Amino acid sequence: MVKVKKRDGKLEKFMKSKIIRGCKKSGATAKQATQVAKDVSKKVAKMTLIPAAKLSDMVIKSLRKVNKKATSAFVKYRNNKLKKKSK
Secondary structure: OOEEEOOOOOEEEOOHHHHHHHHHHOOOOHHHHHHHHHHHHHHHOOOOEEEHHHHHHHHHHHHHHHOHHHHHHHHHHHHHHHHHHHO
16 A cells, blocks of 8 residues: 655555546546546555656646646645645
């Protein structure tokens, strides 16, 4: 089972559904979001632990291939979230 190491150090189970939800919130279609989640899932399948930042970068790279506009929204959301946490 793959674990995600969150930025605060907590470990969380990898969930494809979270990738789908995040992509859809960014403007990707359900089909595009599912494709991104499948692509990323295949890449992390053999891992036991992945940092959240690396996972996020993988999502961005895969999302960019199917929906550039949604990618911009995803990156903007992630950057805003990181700014809030650093304050």
